[in-house]
Amino acid sequence: MFEEFFKANRESANLARKWKKKTGRKIIGVMPEYFPSEVITALGAYPVHFRGTQMPLSRSDTYMQSFSCTTTRTILEQALNGEMDYVDAFVFTTMCDNQQNLAEVFKNLFPDKPVIIFLIPFISSVTLRQEHLKEQIDRSISELERVTGNKFTKDGLKKALMLHERLNTLINNLYDIRRRNPGALSAYEFYSIVKAGSFLPPEEYTGMLGPVVKTLGSMDVKDVADRVIISGITPEPLELTKAFDEIGLHIVDDDLTSGTRRFSKGALKGTDAKSLDNFVFGGSPCSTLFDPSKDRRSYLLDKARSNRAGVIMWQIKFCEPEAFERPDITSYLKENNIPVTSFEVELQMASFEGIKTRLQAFKELMEVQI
Amino acid sequence: MKYFAGIDVGSLTAKAVVVDENNRILGYHVMPIGQDSFAAGMSAYQQVLNKAGLKREDVLSIVSTGYSRKRFTEATMQKTEISCHAKGVSVIFPGVTTLIDVGGQDSKAMKLGKNGKVLDFAMNDKCAAGTGRFVEVMAHALNLSLDGLSDAALSFKNELSLSSTCTVFGESEVVSLLSQGHTVADIAWAIIKSIADRIVALAKRVGIGQDVAMSGGMAKNRALVARLEDRIGFDILVPDEPQIIGALGAALIAKEEK
Missing domain, CATH: 3.30.420.40 (ATPase, nucleotide binding domain)
Structure with missing residues (x-):
């Protein structure tokens, strides 16, 4: 049932090349996170999302410091190795300093590929924030029109919004199924399904998701112990999710920028200022967004209590936004008697033995605490 | 039986x-x-x-x-x-509330409840800093056994510090200190201080109670235990066979x- 999704992740570049040839559509490389893919679809192009790979680093270290996160360094490595040759233009957001720098590196190294930067504002005025986002999307759309050669039309947008709404609903259904029935699929299967959406055309991916969600939704519910929520940016390297399955820790929900933070707020509703603001800032609290009205600590506390789960902070090494928040969140959850632990990974790691010991120790700790 | x-x-x-x-x-x-x-x-x-x-x-x-x-x-x-x-x-x-375990390739600190119930734990990162391996590499650089390094450290005369906690850079620093004419005893004490500081930082992540014990092979290192006791301000209980x-x-x- 999941092989198509595994294959999409294994052969992402070849798959994108195949789809490009088949459909003749331009491909826009989308860097993490918060750019509305809906506008790319509306322009008749196909968004491919990059969140790093497990490949060893060699060439990227010439251009990026060793204290940059391996998400950005492995993305650059992919590009330098020709694995993004099929991409016609790149869209970057300014969710962190590393990614902002990466956009400049791409501009210098790949001058023949347009780099579009979607600036996410760090301001407390909601009105100014919304005006800024509107200006950003209008400029991004103009640049994407030049890349795709297509006009951005109301009709095109309407169709794209419907497609992405359907996709988003299916992903949220998948999350609901896991919350209700965590034993329905393994962590590796779940995150393989979610990740595959990064590389497939939205209509293709939606078509694959529908039957899987239906089958999983009809499975008998089995309650499980040793329940955890993972929190961070993205569950990479994906192989590490297998350690959870091996140890018997059940991920019942997440607080990930590439997961719940992205999907729980719904798809883009339009390109007006308020819709854009809701798309970027309307989700659960995120370490990369400045929004004083939200408290990630209490959000995670509620999530842990309602799911009867411990919390595991999945930290990608040198991810500053997450590193700044982690100590405070950890202390807060401990004060409220929620078991919490964290580990730090680099995407190109091949051995997870140390992390497995931490995860198993956390399971043993939860067994006597919960 | x-x-x-x-x-x-x-x-x-x-x-x-x-x-x-x-x-x-x-x-x-x-x-x-x-x-x-x-x-x-x-x-x-x-x-x-x-x-x-x-x-x-x-x-x-x-x-x-x-x-x-x-x-x-x-x-x-x-x-x-x-x-x-x-x-x-x-x-x-019985009654120990903080356990420090320093083994060959990792170190851990645990906060304990009744009957050895683990309330919280912290582990070192994947590198060798703060582990027995760090001390082993440094002892080798000084041409000492692990016991020899401990004995030498306890006879130090002058305070030195290692600026690097990285095992590779730390070894270079030890060689550099030797070439500057510092004594083996003073350098050995600097090595012990370096690893002890890492371990204390780790233990603080779970909170250090008054009843502290230490296990693992490095608990046999008297200089390390002495430095840790000095840093945390409590005696450390060490089993006969840690x-x-x-x-x-x-x-x-x-x-x-x-």
Whole structure:
């Protein structure tokens, strides 16, 4: 049932090349996170999302410091190795300093590929924030029109919004199924399904998701112990999710920028200022967004209590936004008697033995605490 | 009488302990891992059975722990060294609230509740800083044994500091200090201070209580224990055989789970 999704992740570049040839559509490389893919679809192009790979680093270290996160360094490595040759233009957001720098590196190294930067504002005025986002999307759309050669039309947008709404609903259904029935699929299967959406055309991916969600939704519910929520940016390297399955820790929900933070707020509703603001800032609290009205600590506390789960902070090494928040969140959850632990990974790691010991120790700790 | 075994297959040594149903230790054995962790675990197990005068069929249950715990397929159950060290130390020193375990390739700090219940834990990152490996590499750079480094450190005269906690850079720094004419004793003390500071920082992550114990091979290093006591402001309880605490805890868990 999941092989198509595994294959999409294994052969992402070849798959994108195949789809490009088949459909003749331009491909826009989308860097993490918060750019509305809906506008790319509306322009008749196909968004491919990059969140790093497990490949060893060699060439990227010439251009990026060793204290940059391996998400950005492995993305650059992919590009330098020709694995993004099929991409016609790149869209970057300014969710962190590393990614902002990466956009400049791409501009210098790949001058023949347009780099579009979607600036996410760090301001407390909601009105100014919304005006800024509107200006950003209008400029991004103009640049994407030049890349795709297509006009951005109301009709095109309407169709794209419907497609992405359907996709988003299916992903949220998948999350609901896991919350209700965590034993329905393994962590590796779940995150393989979610990740595959990064590389497939939205209509293709939606078509694959529908039957899987239906089958999983009809499975008998089995309650499980040793329940955890993972929190961070993205569950990479994906192989590490297998350690959870091996140890018997059940991920019942997440607080990930590439997961719940992205999907729980719904798809883009339009390109007006308020819709854009809701798309970027309307989700659960995120370490990369400045929004004083939200408290990630209490959000995670509620999530842990309602799911009867411990919390595991999945930290990608040198991810500053997450590193700044982690100590405070950890202390807060401990004060409220929620078991919490964290580990730090680099995407190109091949051995997870140390992390497995931490995860198993956390399971043993939860067994006597919960 | 019923018997239970705990096998701790760590990164550098394999430890085996057999206890009876009254928690009495009937024997223990410690040996280097070499290249085959399963063989080392089995050998340590056989040796401890010989010492205790038991046969394999006499042992009701075996728990394995340590980094190669999954490779020891004879075990009835596997537990992490965190749970096992906590359980082991709670029998030797009831009432301990903080346990520091510094092994060959990792270090851990645990906050303990009643009966060795783990309330919180912290582990070092994947590099060797703050572990026994760090001290081993530095001792080698000074042409000393591990005991020799401890003895030398306790006779230091002048305070020096290592600026790097990285094992590779630290070794270069030791060579550099030697070339500047500093004494081996002063450099040895600087090495001990460096690792002790890392361990204290780790222990602070779980909170340091007044009743502190230490386990693992590095607990045998008197200079390290002295420096840690100085830094945290409390005496540290050290078992007679700190290396076998994980295996002892594993044997006790084997008994409880049965």
